[in-house]
Amino acid sequence: MKSPDSVSYGIEHIGELVEKSLKNIKESPDKDLLESGRVVIVEGDGRLGLKKYAPYDAIHVGAGATEIPKELLNQLANGGRMLIPVGKFNQEYLVIDKDEKGEVSQKSVLDVRYVPLTDKKSQLLSKFF
Numbered sequence: 001m002k003s004p005d006s007v008s009y010g011i012e013h014i015g016e017l018v019e020k021s022l023k024n025i026k027e028s029p030d031k032d033l034l035e036s037g038r039v040v041i042v043e044g045d046g047r048l049g050l051k052k053y054a055p056y057d058a059i060h061v062g063a064g065a066t067e068i069p070k071e072l073l074n075q076l077a078n079g080g081r082m083l084i085p086v087g088k089f090n091q092e093y094l095v096i097d098k099d100e101k102g103e104v105s106q107k108s109v110l111d112v113r114y115v116p117l118t119d120k121k122s123q124l125l126s127k128f129f
Contacts, residue, residue, distance in 0.1 A: 006057075008033075009050050010041040013120040018043045047117055049075045056080060064091045064114035068106075078102050085114040 033039040055077035061084040082096040092108040
């Protein structure tokens, strides 16, 4: 975390997974992170980010997008970094930087395979779950 006042937001579009995450954190030695509001987990569409709290210094995407979601890129602060797997079947783990002027650069750091970044309906119908 950048500072003691930083907040980490997690987005999950399956309500039961949000509840399980919250329960696990509450039962962990780090439960004070939830109680203090430094960790917030919400139900929503991760492809859309959380515009309400933007801009973000860092964004980590834990599922593979077919392309870089514009909404996430828009929510990345100038001087920020996003880590995201991108591709359909063969994916690249990208490091995306936005400089202080808002110029974006990206670098592929390795080949990966993540579950797809998708909507709630598709995830529930997916063979991955």
